[in-house]
Amino acid sequence: MRIVFAGTPEFAVPTLRALIASGHPPCAVYTQPDRPAGRGRKIAPSPVKRLAIEHGLPVFQPASLKGPEERERLVALEPDLMVVVAYGLILPTPVLTVPRFGCVNIHASLLPRWRGAAPIQRAILAGDRETGVTLMRIEPRLDAGPMLGKRSCSIGDDDTTASLHDRLAGLGAELLIELLPGLAADRLVGEIQDESQVTYAEKIEKSEARLDWQKDATSLSRRVRAFNPWPVAETTLEGTVLRIWSAQVLDPAPDAPPGSIIACTKNLDVACGRGALRILEVQPPGKRRMSAKDFLNAHALAGKRLGT
Numbered sequence: 240m241r242i243v244f245a246g247t248p249e250f251a252v253p254t255l256r257a258l259i260a261s262g263h264p265p266c267a268v269y270t271q272p273d274r275p276a277g278r279g280r281k282i283a284p285s286p287v288k289r290l291a292i293e294h295g296l297p298v299f300q301p302a303s304l305k306g307p308e309e310r311e312r313l314v315a316l317e318p319d320l321m322v323v324v325a326y327g328l329i330l331p332t333p334v335l336t337v338p339r340f341g342c343v344n345i346h347a348s349l350l351p352r353w354r355g356a357a358p359i360q361r362a363i364l365a366g367d368r369e370t371g372v373t374l375m376r377i378e379p380r381l382d383a384g385p386m387l388g389k390r391s392c393s394i395g396d397d398d399t400t401a402s403l404h405d406r407l408a409g410l411g412a413e414l415l416i417e418l419l420p421g422l423a424a425d426r427l428v429g430e431i432q433d434e435s436q437v438t439y440a441e442k443i444e445k446s447e448a449r450l451d452w453q454k455d456a457t458s459l460s461r462r463v464r465a466f467n468p469w470p471v472a473e474t475t476l477e478g479t480v481l482r483i484w485s486a487q488v489l490d491p492a493p494d495a496p497p498g499s500i501i502a503c504t505k506n507l508d509v510a511c512g513r514g515a516l517r518i519l520e521v522q523p524p525g526k527r528r529m530s531a532k533d534f535l536n537a538h539a540l541a542g543k544r545l546g547t
Contacts, residue, residue: 240319240423243338245269247285250408251324254345255287257412258322259294263419267316271327272300305331313337320422323377324411332379340425342377345411347404349373349389351432353440354382359400359407361440363465366457369393370403372411374418376429385429387422390414399467399485445470452498452546456488456514463516471522474498474545481545484520484528498547503540507531 244255244265258265268291276283284292291298301309310333313321321342323330335342348358350373355361362370371391378384390410394403421427448470450459463472463486472483489508492515495501502508507518522528 240340240419241266241317243267243269243313243316243318243321244287244291244324245321245326245328245330246287246324247271247327248325249286250347250404250411251326252286252290253408253412254322254324254415255290257416259296261416261419264294265291265296265322266318267297267299269299269301269326272302301328304328304334307333310334310337322415330377335377335379340422343387343415343422344375344377344382344384345415346373346375346382347407347411348440349391350375350382350386351434351437353438355440356442358440359403360443360465361438362394363398363400363403364461366461367394370407372407372414374411374414383432385431387427387429388414388418397464397487399464401468443470448472450474450483450546452509453512456490456492456511456516459511459516460486460488475547476540476543476545480524482522483518484522486516486518486520488514489517490514496544498545500540500543500545503535503543505532507535507540509545 240263242258242263242265244258246255247270255268268287270285270287273282273284275281288298299312313334314337318338320340321338323342323344330342346358348362349369349371353361369391371389373389374387376384376387390413392406392410418427448466450462450472463483466472467484473480474483475481492510493501495510497510497512499510500507501510501515509516509518518531520528520530521534
């Protein structure tokens, strides 16, 4: 097949790599325009672009696919199939009709649960015990197309968005390669999504990272895990922001006002609305990430309170 691949971030890299390794290198790769990245905010190519260049694949980086000239360029490629993985741009309806076998997307949830921008984070925040990836046909409505296949995995108590992201990225690549012969033969029958089971994974806002110590320890632990590696959960200590990279639930806990530091010798334990949270790794302003033990060695926290 002549496959066009569209993807941008690290999540899309395993699928592109799998296509190349399986003997189906894309005839073209679409990815978003180079943007500032890193601390220096220097213009940098996307992870997908770097891999495509490494393998000598043609790369296109339009700011939008809405113009007729972009559809004409795609028509000229004579694609049989377009594979989309976290591309970040909407495919207009005229583009969807170009490939002979249509356009398919790898989505990081078990649809119809968690359609939308942040399925991994929302699954952790909701306390889901299972998630996965879905290969679906792309339709004009957001993540609403017929489902061609799924792969599932459990969400562990210590899973973060970072760890789950990497696992799901690998599952998505495996699923596509497994279903590629069926796509090539045009014999896969899509399962229509049950609209009564739909949930939406809204985009994560940085403001969500601030921890409210009135909440229970379990939900706060989920926030810490869901916001690792971005935007990173945070609280305040004497008016200064303190980022929290990892933590674990303690239960039961002493009766103390939420946010109170109830242990600060060997461990950094904080009272919550219900239960307590043991903070394992923090990052003070302008400093590197460090263990809570190292942070305690340099700070006297007895009798202090977080979040005030």
